[in-house]
Amino acid sequence: MSAQQPQRIPQDFIDTLLDRTDIVDVVDSRVKLKRSGRNYTACCPFHKEKTPSFSVAPDKQFYYCFGCGAGGNAIGFLMELEHLSFPEAVEELARKAGMDVPKQEQNLSPAAIAAQQAKAQARNQAYDLLEQANLYYQKQLRQHPQRKQAVSYLQERGLSGQIAQRFGIGFAPSGWQNLLDELGTSDTTQSALINSGMAIKKPDSQRVYDFFRERIIFPIRNSKGKVIAFGGRVLGDAKPKYLNSPESAIFHKEKELYGLYEARQQQRDLKRLLVVEGYMDVVALAQHNIHYAVATLGTATSHHHLERIYKMVSEVIFCFDGDAAGIKAAVRAMHTSVPFMSDGRQARFLLLPQGEDPDTMVRKEGAEALTNLIANATPFSEFLFQQFSQDLDIHNLEHRAKLATDMMPVIQSMPKGLMRSMMISKLEDYTGLNQDTLAQLTAVNDPPAITAKADTALSDHHEQATINTDFVDTPTGDAPYAPPIPPDYVQADNYWQAKESWPTQPTTHHQQGYQKNHHIQQRQKASVQNPAQGAIRLILRHPTLAQNYAQIPDHLRQLRMADAGVLVRLLEICQQIQTQLQRAPKAAELQSECTTLEAWPMMRELAAMESLTVASDHTSQLQEAIDKLHHHYFDQRFDDLSQILRNSSGEEQINTAKKQLKSLLSEKETLQKMQKSR
Numbered sequence: 071m072s073a074q075q076p077q078r079i080p081q082d083f084i085d086t087l088l089d090r091t092d093i094v095d096v097v098d099s100r101v102k103l104k105r106s107g108r109n110y111t112a113c114c115p116f117h118k119e120k121t122p123s124f125s126v127a128p129d130k131q132f133y134y135c136f137g138c139g140a141g142g143n144a145i146g147f148l149m150e151l152e153h154l155s156f157p158e159a160v161e162e163l164a165r166k167a168g169m170d171v172p173k174q175e176q177n178l179s180p181a182a183i184a185a186q187q188a189k190a191q192a193r194n195q196a197y198d199l200l201e202q203a204n205l206y207y208q209k210q211l212r213q214h215p216q217r218k219q220a221v222s223y224l225q226e227r228g229l230s231g232q233i234a235q236r237f238g239i240g241f242a243p244s245g246w247q248n249l250l251d252e253l254g255t256s257d258t259t260q261s262a263l264i265n266s267g268m269a270i271k272k273p274d275s276q277r278v279y280d281f282f283r284e285r286i287i288f289p290i291r292n293s294k295g296k297v298i299a300f301g302g303r304v305l306g307d308a309k310p311k312y313l314n315s316p317e318s319a320i321f322h323k324e325k326e327l328y329g330l331y332e333a334r335q336q337q338r339d340l341k342r343l344l345v346v347e348g349y350m351d352v353v354a355l356a357q358h359n360i361h362y363a364v365a366t367l368g369t370a371t372s373h374h375h376l377e378r379i380y381k382m383v384s385e386v387i388f389c390f391d392g393d394a395a396g397i398k399a400a401v402r403a404m405h406t407s408v409p410f411m412s413d414g415r416q417a418r419f420l421l422l423p424q425g426e427d428p429d430t431m432v433r434k435e436g437a438e439a440l441t442n443l444i445a446n447a448t449p450f451s452e453f454l455f456q457q458f459s460q461d462l463d464i465h466n467l468e469h470r471a472k473l474a475t476d477m478m479p480v481i482q483s484m485p486k487g488l489m490r491s492m493m494i495s496k497l498e499d500y501t502g503l504n505q506d507t508l509a510q511l512t513a514v515n516d517p518p519a520i521t522a523k524a525d526t527a528l529s530d531h532h533e534q535a536t537i538n539t540d541f542v543d544t545p546t547g548d549a550p551y552a553p554p555i556p557p558d559y560v561q562a563d564n565y566w567q568a569k570e571s572w573p574t575q576p577t578t579h580h581q582q583g584y585q586k587n588h589h590i591q592q593r594q595k596a597s598v599q600n601p602a603q604g605a606i607r608l609i610l611r612h613p614t615l616a617q618n619y620a621q622i623p624d625h626l627r628q629l630r631m632a633d634a635g636v637l638v639r640l641l642e643i644c645q646q647i648q649t650q651l652q653r654a655p656k657a658a659e660l661q662s663e664c665t666t667l668e669a670w671p672m673m674r675e676l677a678a679m680e681s682l683t684v685a686s687d688h689t690s691q692l693q694e695a696i697d698k699l700h701h702h703y704f705d706q707r708f709d710d711l712s713q714i715l716r717n718s719s720g721e722e723q724i725n726t727a728k729k730q731l732k733s734l735l736s737e738k739e740t741l742q743k744m745q746k747s748r
């Protein structure tokens with residue numbers, strides 16, 4: 071701050087800053103806090119003591135020491151602990167909250183000061199009013215003569231009174247002026263109700279009426295538990311099914327996450343967050359002890375959301391319905407996540423079976439089944455490749471080039487790090503193009519986010535695609551990065567079910583055993599088998615090729631890929647015959663030896679399949695397939711290590727995993743060099 075021109079920070083800014091700051095986070099990151107009832111305690115940092123008398127109250131956003139009498143808000147705490155001036159402490163908190171401190175001439179006009187004070191007052195009034203409305207709705211759920219319908223709706227959904235209470239669920243009865251009669255008795259309170267979105271004034275008739283009528287009411291709380299808006303779910307057949315308070319001075323829906331406050335109340339140091347679409351999903355999951363779900367409020371997942379989320383946790387799972395809208399929402403979330411994907415962070419994607427949402431799913435299948443699905447959600451890198459290689463034939467050179475041009479700009483907007491390097495080398499594997507060529511492709515095809523116009527057009531499209539049509543809210547387009555994809559590329563309704571297609575073959579857990587219902591995907595062209603199937607086919611037709619693999623490579627045995635186990639078994643059989651006959655088996659001999667295998671029907675199909683490539687050099691074709699499997703094995707280890715990075719909190723463990731990742735990367739480079747020199 072300049073000494074000649076003393077400046078002050080507007081009160082309004084300080085209020086907003088304190089709203090967006092949680093004193094518990096501020097203190098806890100400096101003095102480790104322990105939960106004690108509603109409050110947190112620690113040994114006082116301001117005087118010497120052995121038993122804790124220092125306490126932080128999240129609801130009051132205040133700290134106090136019963137030993138030495140120190141006390142104050144978050145700004146005061148920083149000033150005291152780190153010997154900062156007031157502006158310095160504000161600066162520090164603003165940096166954390168991602169806000170810029172506005173500077174203001176000290177000699178403000180009285181009118182300007184009055185305006186500021188009025189603004190601050192209106193803000194506090196809005197909080198008070200919304201809290202009163204909250205209490206009113208909750209009371210109606212307990213007492214109103216019409217409450218039965220609401221209560222039985224909640225009971226049918228399996229919600230206990232305890233959960234309803236924790237989320238502050240309420241009931242807005244039918245009628246036009248219930249809340250107005252209760253809280254809007256004077257002109258001042260009536261206009262405050264209008265300003266906070268709780269009442270609507272019809273411009274023509276001047277009539278004022280309640281915004282929420284005949285709905286289950288879900289209070290939307292900010293990170294400190296203050297009610298800032300409401301969501302309402304209709305009880306009858308009225309439209310829209312879900313309704314959110316309009317935006318106001320204290321409610322910005324693209325920044326808020328429903329359930330975040332409640333989740334943190336349950337567990338302060340969250341490891342992961344599950345992003346779902348509706349309030350009922352959040353509440354139903356909490357009822358089943360899954361306490362880390364949050365919902366966006368009728369908007370797509372925004373970069374504001376992700377900024378907040380990744381400050382708290384390193385792992386996000388996006389969980390959407392498996393219908394076309396859900397898939398598009400997931401794809402949109404994937405694109406918004408790209409710039410956040412630095413090492414150690416993870417985003418995963420879970421699309422539920424069609425017609426299910428987390429609420430119906432957890433009630434039908436139970437918490438354990440859903441937790442399993444969550445644990446096995448598709449990792450970001452895999453989801454990205456799935457999306458981009460959709461409908462592409464990897465053996466077609468043009469398609470490969472398309473994959474590279476589409477994906478490279480996306481990967482390059484990831485933060486620099488191991489994960490990004492890994493993705494680039496994965497793309498090299500898939501396309502057979504080296505890094506230099508890939509870089510050139512990116513230079514020629516700039517990402518479409520360059521002009522504001524293209525940006526808007528794309529985000530408009532994707533907004534539309536992601537909105538749950540049950541909502542009336544107008545979402546805000548805010549993606550900093552526009553996805554370079556054609557609008558209609560998610561077409562096939564059943565594509566999620568077809569996710570087993572190469573190159574993103576999921577892993578089967580037991581390798582040797584073969585599931586009867588598993589057969590080659592006939593939908594696909596014969597050329598798009600996975601590399602394990604490709605190798606099986608070649609060996610079945612040309613068993614002499616197996617002689618080159620008398621030593622079965624270790625990575626094949628450890629690979630968790632469908633049919634890798636079958637390939638290993640096939641190589642073993644070749645060896646057995648070789649030992650018995652002192653020569654390589656003939657195709658007929660080998661195949662008759664395999665008829666007893668559980669996987670034989672699939673193998674027979676493969677053996678009968680004509681290759682689309684010119685039958686020339688089988689040796690190098692097989693080598694290529696085995697190399698691909700080797701790369702899959704690298705990817706598998708990469709995923710395993712990322713999982714360790716994600717789930718462990720020990721510094722030593724993390725450092726070891728990082729070292730292993732580095733050496734993995736160089737191993738992979740060595741392999742690539744070897745392949746090129748062949």
Ligand SMILES: [Zn+2]
Nearest residue numbers: 114117135138
């Ligand atoms: Zn003290």
